[in-house]
Amino acid sequence: MTRSGKLLNLKMKGIRSLPQTTHLRDREEIRDRIGVMMRQEGSTYKCRDYIRRRQVKCFDNSSVLICDQVKGLCYLDHQDDHMVAPSSVDTSCREKMCEWSYRIIDHFHADREIVAVSFSYLDRFLDSCNCDKMSFKLAAMTTLYIATKIYNAREIPMSALAELSRGEYEPKHIAEMERKILLTLSWHVHPPTTQCVMSHLYTIFPNSQPSVKRTVFQRASFFAELSVFHYSFVTRPISAIAIAALLNSMEGLDRSQGSSELQAEFLERVELETDLKYDLHNIEALRDELWEVYGSSQQYKYDAMPFTTPQRSPTPSVIEKSDENLGDSPVCVSYMDRYAA
Incomplete structure (x- = not known):
């Protein structure tokens, strides 16, 4: 639950398109871009508690x-x-x-x-x-x-x-x-964003079925959106959040698609092909926090929970259309004040 004890009224949206990576065929360019974002997140765009x-x-x-x-x-x-x-x-x-x-x-x-x-x-x-x-x-x-x-x-x-x-x-x-x-x-x-880092990591994602890659990126995008909501992520490196979101999004995939193998190969590629430095213990802590925030969202309530892992929450499913949300009138600030009072 949120601090106010209410569910976060946020559901996953189907993404209109996958990251455009045709202009990033050079691995060195990808490494350089990720390196720039890492330097930015630790300096110009750093935020304290x-x-x-x-x-x-x-x-x-x-x-x-x-x-x-x-x-x-x-x-x-x-x-x-x-x-x-x-x-x-x-x-x-x-x-x-x-x-x-x-x-x-x-x-x-x-x-x-x-x-x-x-x-x-x-x-x-x-x-x-x-x-x-x-x-x-x-x-x-x-x-x-x-x-x-x-x-x-x-x-x-x-x-x-x-x-x-x-x-x-x-x-x-x-x-x-x-x-x-x-x-x-x-x-x-x-500012560099978690979604931006994920878009670049998408270029080194292990070769797998296009449908798998699309599902992983959709789920990861939702975890990235949830990380903005929770204050505890403000001081965390967006690069670490991006890795945690992508790892979480691989959970719950059909075993025939090898989710654990995908996770291991992805981390290996991150180490080999980028300059991202991360501590696996911190990544696991971030993953748990993301699942916790997911559990406070309307998406958690919505999901049919087809796959469940012992340690993690049910894997979010993708809503291809969200007309019910898009059709609503925006809530005024004054109403939001009363709503969460």
């Missing part, structure tokens, strides 16, 4: 950015040695806005990876800017707006997002928050 940090006393006299409750404007606040950072944002707030973001993205028929980009912006912003709940909602809406503007063919109109707030925010508030976020992030708006 900002919620835990603000639940303890501050001892370093450092300055943090505080957001104005209504307009989302930021200003410096110098903490004294024994002052507790005044953040009221917790993991439950983040879960609610992540679920809301996925609902909005599905409603507008956009790629769910945009939510991963949006929350990269949001988490890194909150790592530097301490918001109350009202400003946090505005920041979450704004990062989704920025991400769709950059990565989607059609941006979600600022006026539409303002309307969804039911009067809490106006377009000018979103515009001002956008400026503050971009300045805080130093315009670093092209």
